[in-house]
Amino acid sequence: MGKTAKKPTRAEQKARRPREILESAFEEFTANGYAATRVEDVAARLGITKGTVYLYFPTKDALFEAMIRHMSTPFTEILASVETLQGSYSERLRVLLLLAHEKIADDRKTRELLRLTLAEGARFPHIVDRHYDEFIAPLLGAVGALVDQGVSSGEFRDGAAASVPEVVTSSVLHIAVMRLMFADRKPIDGTGFIEAHVDLALNGLLKHS
Amino acid sequence: MGKTAKKPTRAEQKARRPREILESAFEEFTANGYAATRVEDVAARLGITKGTVYLYFPTKDALFEAMIRHMSTPFTEILASVETLQGSYSERLRVLLLLAHEKIADDRKTRELLRLTLAEGARFPHIVDRHYDEFIAPLLGAVGALVDQGVSSGEFRDGAAASVPEVVTSSVLHIAVMRLMFADRKPIDGTGFIEAHVDLALNGLLKHS
Amino acid sequence: MGKTAKKPTRAEQKARRPREILESAFEEFTANGYAATRVEDVAARLGITKGTVYLYFPTKDALFEAMIRHMSTPFTEILASVETLQGSYSERLRVLLLLAHEKIADDRKTRELLRLTLAEGARFPHIVDRHYDEFIAPLLGAVGALVDQGVSSGEFRDGAAASVPEVVTSSVLHIAVMRLMFADRKPIDGTGFIEAHVDLALNGLLKHS
Amino acid sequence: MGKTAKKPTRAEQKARRPREILESAFEEFTANGYAATRVEDVAARLGITKGTVYLYFPTKDALFEAMIRHMSTPFTEILASVETLQGSYSERLRVLLLLAHEKIADDRKTRELLRLTLAEGARFPHIVDRHYDEFIAPLLGAVGALVDQGVSSGEFRDGAAASVPEVVTSSVLHIAVMRLMFADRKPIDGTGFIEAHVDLALNGLLKHS
DNA sequence: CATGAATGAGTTTTCATTCAT
DNA sequence: GATGAATGAAAACTCATTCAT
Known part of the structure; x- marks a missing residue:
């Protein structure tokens, strides 16, 4: 169980999560529009569950806005x-x-x-x-x-x-x-x-x- | 308050209905997008109930498509x-x-x-x-x-x-x-x-x- | 426009209606069950509209019970x-x-x-x-x-x-x-x-x- | 009010849920028939909400069929x-x-x-x-x-x-x-x-x- | 008599959000 | 952190019933 360079450290993983979510959100929101996109779809694309998305973004709205900011x-x-x-x-x-x-x-x-x-x-x-x-x-x-x-x-x-x-x-x-x-x-x-x-x-x- | 040409007859109303609904749908769909528009809003704008909309268009989808056709x-x-x-x-x-x-x-x-x-x-x-x-x-x-x-x-x-x-x-x-x-x-x-x-x-x- | 024996007189027609409706109701209710049968289907089978059914039977319930009685x-x-x-x-x-x-x-x-x-x-x-x-x-x-x-x-x-x-x-x-x-x-x-x-x-x- | 075996854990509950729902569905469907049974009634009998039923069965239809299978x-x-x-x-x-x-x-x-x-x-x-x-x-x-x-x-x-x-x-x-x-x-x-x-x-x- | 447009009270289904684990 | 079961509020759609014509 050595901490080789292969898998990212917990800290790296943690720092990456929000970005991953925002990028997944970009794909879903642009493909379906805001209303037709489900938070669960954003999560599923990453293989995580919607609860995790809510760990980083308090509402779907906030996720959308953060995604816009991130992708600009x-x-x-x-x-x-x-x-x-x-x-x-x-x-x-x-x-x-x-x-x-x-x-x-x-x-x-x-x-x-x-x-x-x-x-x-x-x-x-x-x-x-x-x-x-x-x-x-x-x-x-x-x-x-x-x-x-x-x-x-x-x-x-x-x-x-x-x-x-x-x-x-x-x-x-x-x-x-x-x-x-x-x-x-x-x-x-x-x-x-x-x-x-x-x-x-x-x-x-x-x-x- | 004589019986002027105020309220249209049933027949007139019926002939007018589909067009009215399509025009109301245009307003709502363009203002909110497809997913965020409620059939009830399309109806409310006309002072009718959503059941009436379904009398003329079988689904929200069909309403949307008919509206597109009508407005073109x-x-x-x-x-x-x-x-x-x-x-x-x-x-x-x-x-x-x-x-x-x-x-x-x-x-x-x-x-x-x-x-x-x-x-x-x-x-x-x-x-x-x-x-x-x-x-x-x-x-x-x-x-x-x-x-x-x-x-x-x-x-x-x-x-x-x-x-x-x-x-x-x-x-x-x-x-x-x-x-x-x-x-x-x-x-x-x-x-x-x-x-x-x-x-x-x-x-x-x-x-x- | 002679009143030949071909088409039933108005009186005959009127007397026949309830029976026709009950027989149509029998077909629909037995095919679909009570809850899944629509009054409109009973009417449609006769080429009439549901309003007419309500002329003869006050509720769907009453129609069902009358049908049961009639078919026994x-x-x-x-x-x-x-x-x-x-x-x-x-x-x-x-x-x-x-x-x-x-x-x-x-x-x-x-x-x-x-x-x-x-x-x-x-x-x-x-x-x-x-x-x-x-x-x-x-x-x-x-x-x-x-x-x-x-x-x-x-x-x-x-x-x-x-x-x-x-x-x-x-x-x-x-x-x-x-x-x-x-x-x-x-x-x-x-x-x-x-x-x-x-x-x-x-x-x-x-x-x- | 010690922590006796009163309330089941989440995991236990989850394992039990599908069976509970199917058994509740059996009661409701047999009592009312398919069409007259509301998914909400199936849920209410268990003290849960209809959303929960849909967590386990995608449609009323699927619930009915699964119930038939389960009860046979x-x-x-x-x-x-x-x-x-x-x-x-x-x-x-x-x-x-x-x-x-x-x-x-x-x-x-x-x-x-x-x-x-x-x-x-x-x-x-x-x-x-x-x-x-x-x-x-x-x-x-x-x-x-x-x-x-x-x-x-x-x-x-x-x-x-x-x-x-x-x-x-x-x-x-x-x-x-x-x-x-x-x-x-x-x-x-x-x-x-x-x-x-x-x-x-x-x-x-x-x-x- | 007969119609069918209109209603409104449901019913199914969906989904953002919460929270115990 | 992460999960996913559960909720509840909403939205699409249905249909018995009414009523003006």
Whole structure:
């Protein structure tokens, strides 16, 4: 009965439990929604019993909210990363959007948080604000800042489009929503899609004689 | 208090009932989601009892599905309307997107159907297909056709990437999602947003010297 | 629109209704039992609505009891018929038992009333007494009287068996119960069975040297 | 109020629960029939809540079927016991029928299973087959075998009709049915009844000069 | 007479939560 | 810590009964 490195120590085990539960909760809540998920299912996925879940989270509600918090890998650092981008503003914009796609539309966790936000926002109002603050606002801020700089630099024209960073950003959301809807049934080439969007956003549809 | 047209006759009432119930169901299901909506609430909103709901719909499930069907005002006709558009292709595209915005993002019914599709698609798989067939496919088809014509006519450049329709369309979805998220808390100027998007899509960000 | 003999007059129709309902009720109650039968099913079988049933019978309970009364074709006259039998007492007993079989075990109505009596007797105590008075007591009385006469005449021996008419009678019940249990799955040759019983009851199993 | 063996431990309780529930279910189902029995009544009889019943049995249906299984103490062993009987075949037949009476008509459990089989057979078809296989077939088999041996030995006459086992057996059924009908209201001397039937079956009614 | 829409009091079943072990 | 038996409050669904037409 030596305490080899194989099985985790009791302390490690204990520290791991809440995280395991939250991750199981994420799977169940995103698959079924809040109301249709049973605490017992969250437990069963881990091979534990529901009593154990209640050891760590006082109510189903608290579990849900903690799960949302745990699964959010906020995105605010993207704002900072804008500073480090190199090259033309076109190129920077391209890199930024590809990054956003990777972190938002391509990342299952973030994508499913969007679903929960839309589905359960009515009953958990602050996850909406949280979602805005953690994902949407930083992205819009970063894109907005970059476009502004591009305009200042003379690379981008000044005009309506520039003042609405959402339009520059919308294809990221589009990909996320399509993936939420169709899962694997209609696979989407996200990167290609973003490239197309960047091309369009930079050059426009019109033929410039 | 004469016998004015106040209370409807039995026959009138009966003819109206299913529709009333479906509309009440729409409100409740979109506000709470499928699982968290009680059939009794659907009834109470109409001042009737749940037994009456079961007179018209055999299960909660059937009620939900019938509601989805009833509330879908598919806009496949938009495809046809493309034919009737006049003016330059830029102008036609602008009109088409404004129309799409009006029918999809601005129309509460359609918008909430999107929410239900995302939230309940896992348990009601065919509402996803329905949503694609009724809303997404026609819009993409119409935009795609218009862009093709614009390219043929020489007004639009040809190099535009394959995903153009989705890209051109994404702002409509963006508005819908933002409105679903924030309801009235962050009002969105949809028309302005679309105009900005059209401007971007046509002219691009780059300054053409 | 002549009032030909084809369709019954309103008066006839009216007089027929209660009987039709009782017969429909018989089918439903015997097929499903009291609790599992819905008044609506009784009506549907006649192509009428449940409201109509309530026009004739105030409650489901009353309908059930009226049905029991209506379907009982009491059997008391058999007692009288004993007087008219001719021939040896053996022969008279044989005829009497065949008659009883025909009226009790072979007659679907009477047989199903036995089922209802056993199944619902706890909730409708007096249908038990009714059943006893109308079917069991007359049969036992008739058989008992005949056996007594046979003993008096010297044809039958005096003994335990003679004083327990039930034993002479039991095969009738046996057939009824088997038919209730197995319906058509295990067909029973009732007449042959009775003949066998009579043979046994008269001669016994023992070989008389 | 020492800690005597008063209240069972959790573990004991749990081991006992399913059996307790099935026995409570037996009482309720036999008293009211399937449809008229409420799961809550089954629970209340034990001082527990209906939720607890559902912990052990997934549906009312499953509870009913499990109860039938639990309460059946099939007596196929009776067939074997025939071999051990001693004495004349008349005596063996007498003992066998008294045994059958004791196990079928006199045993409340078996008797009530007959009632349920007749009452609910339409909705639970296999309890009919089960009843036949566990009670009727073994009894008929045992009696038939014994009669055959009696004939071979020369003790019983040969002409006895084909249905002899059923006929010889019918009084057992008769007693069971009468007891189901009248409970304690018409007490029946089962043993005397059987003795009378055996007397009849062996000697017949006829006086043998 | 007959209808059938509507009701309301049940009944089955589910599940978050508790707590003795 | 962990269990899982037990609870109780709720939710889907049913159906006898009523009553306006």
